[in-house]
Amino acid sequence: MKQEELQAIASQLKHPTGEKGIEMANMMHETNINMTRNSIRNLNIESRNSILELGHGNAGHVEFVFEQAKNIKYYGLEMSELMFQEARKINRNYVSQKKAFFSLYDGNVIPFQDEYFNKAFTVNTIYFWQEPEKLLSEIYRVLKPKGIFCITFADESFMKQLPFTQFDFELYTTPKAEKLMEKTSFKIINKETLTEKVKTKTGELVDRDFTTLVLEK
Template sequence: MKVKQRLAGKWHEQHQRPRGQLGRVVGERMIQQHQPETDWTLELLDIQPTDTVLEVGFGAGRGIMLAAAKASAGRVMGIDLSETMVQVATKRNAQAIQAGRVVLKQGDLATLPFEDQQFDKVMTIHTFYFWPEPSQIVQELRRVLRPGGKMIVTLATGMLNAQGVEELWPLQATLEEQVVPDMLRNGFKVARLERGPFSRQYNNVALIGER
């Protein structure tokens, strides 16, 4: 049992901050697993050709690639905690980086290295579980968002059980009862949740904020 727990802990660490060759495998695996919610997030974000876009926790870089294709006359920036993922995503987006349309950085989302009101659109997918202080992180994302801009935080809040019935985690109540009201109290003109597609057995929910 201890061996299984140790392996599960290492796997969790790799999802939070992929490292080394195993991290590269995890990153590519997440691209496949998260394709439905990534595509859905980009659809919700409604990126326009001249938008400046930020992805927080970009992983292996597929979301960056899709965003750059939509912001064809704009700019896409990304920040990720993992040096390994910065390397992988840089390789995946090499042409756009060389053209100056994509910039990728290593860093912590708690203190984003960007100016106030720098971005038209901000997105992050499956990072919420690792946030130490959700209210603080949401306000940091709001800080870099321009007036009229949109933020999408995509995450799973439940899964289908063996009988095919959805079971929601306490995380759903946290969003509804704490995070959304706090956003409305602290400068977001719009704060709401939207249900999305199931990916594997997990649901997907978008926390949407408009400044």
């Protein structure tokens, strides 16, 4: 594949746009659903929780969030206008019932007041964070005391085999991510690394290691 084509895939993963962006988001949803569910399960969602997600993509997994407990509220933040629109469309029933809320933001400043959420999570977005420490301090700020944040990402060992990750991606091993978290006020209370089989573009099944770090305010 040509360099320009690889660069185009990287850009779509970082910021889905146009017709291709919708296709890419559907593909991401299918490929990453196991990682997403793992992150959600580690939140231990309880009834009446308010939950924040950063970078939800098409948000086809929001139904799974609502299966976790009663009377919860889900808030999704995206940088991609297309993903914001797709997520609202796919989750229109939750939106009209005022259970799910979607907003756009700049990727740095979280547009909510201090101590607003019980739980927060993000899956496959850390590679694109412009200022990781600042964004983590924002997540910390909007969580209530003892609030939980789960961050899930695929390991550098897997990601670096994908030719498009040479563009736009900052890759993480678990120790590198832990080091980053240690610079913040969060406490790491659990970490889980799992291996799953994922399909490559040519249909082969390969192993992917991914990690969920569970952090407490």
